[in-house]
Amino acid sequence: MTAMTKDEFISEGRRVIQLEAEAVSGLRDSINDAFAEACLAILNCSGRVVVVGMGKSGHVGSKIAATLASTGSPAFFVHPGEASHGDLGMITPEDTVIAISNSGKTPEILSILPMIKRLGVPLISMTSVRDNPLCKQADVCLEVSVEKEACPLNLAPTSSTTAALAMGDALAVALLKARNFTEQDFALSHPGGSLGKRLLLYVEDIMHDGEDIPLVDETASLEAALLEMTGKGLGMTGIVDAQGRLTGIYTDGDLRRTLNRGLDLEAAVTEVMTREPRVTTPDTLAAEVVNMMQQKSFNSIIAVNPDHRPVGALNMHDLLKAGLL
DSSP states (O other): OOOOOHHHHHHHHHHHHHHHHHHHHGGGGGSSHHHHHHHHHHHTOSSOEEEEEOHHHHHHHHHHHHHHHHTTSOEEEEOHHHHTTTGGGGOOTTOEEEEEOSSSOOHHHHTTHHHHHHHTOOEEEEESOSSSHHHHHOSEEEEOOOSSOSSTTSOSSSHHHHHHHHHHHHHHHHHHHHTTOOHHHHHHTOTTSHHHHHHHOBHHHHOBOGGGSOEEETTOBHHHHHHHHHHHTSSEEEEEOTTSOEEEEEEHHHHHHHHHHTOOTTSBGGGTSEESOOEEOTTSBHHHHHHHHHHHTOOEEEEEOTTSOEEEEEEHHHHHHTTOO
């Protein structure tokens, strides 16, 4: 083993990043008519995009399939070695195939081409050169050539796999735009992610309702309001009139201001409540409440119905538990 200094490690790392950056930059000339034809083939596909690749190209293909699927182009990865032993049945005449092979000579891919062609499935190849067996069989050839691998032996797939990944991203994003794919569409396929939570969670999904809403009527004393706040644990209580409509709110912040005024606990809560408080509705996106709280610097809010009667309540801690902060 040859010892390397810290500076040598840094230098080698930077060399690799530079070479791979150049490899990706060099793909600009490959974004041409063939690229547009590939996009149209996928856009017109009534089935799914099936991505195949062996070895490192297989790992790249799996990622490309996942990116396509999450951006509006249904896709999945098939291992070409398994395809010739039964998994080829996963491909239907309505599908489109993307075959990734740096050399264009991968035996496992070439062996399944006759069946793909027999099905009449559009075939898109992604190779480093155009004059190869795979490209000759393909309906569309995407060239993802690189001058050299970042590997100093010019053997391990490094720059070439990075280039293939970038080409896959270019396809996915171009198709995303063509499909008018929105943030809401993205969230539907990522419900467990932070974006999905931001775009799919509504106030009604996380609010406290029923008996858990802290409420007192306008005749209540400050002491009664404090007991309600403590019992419900949301750092506030709503105040309602005789018809059950919200007329005010009393919060921890109001309590601090009350103490500064030295008011007696027997004072009416209406003397110290905040009138015409900010409210929300159950069908409001929880993300909007987060933005409101952050911009206006408050920590709790009451949800009301069209008659301005309280139907729920939540605070910053509820939003934090929901993964929105």
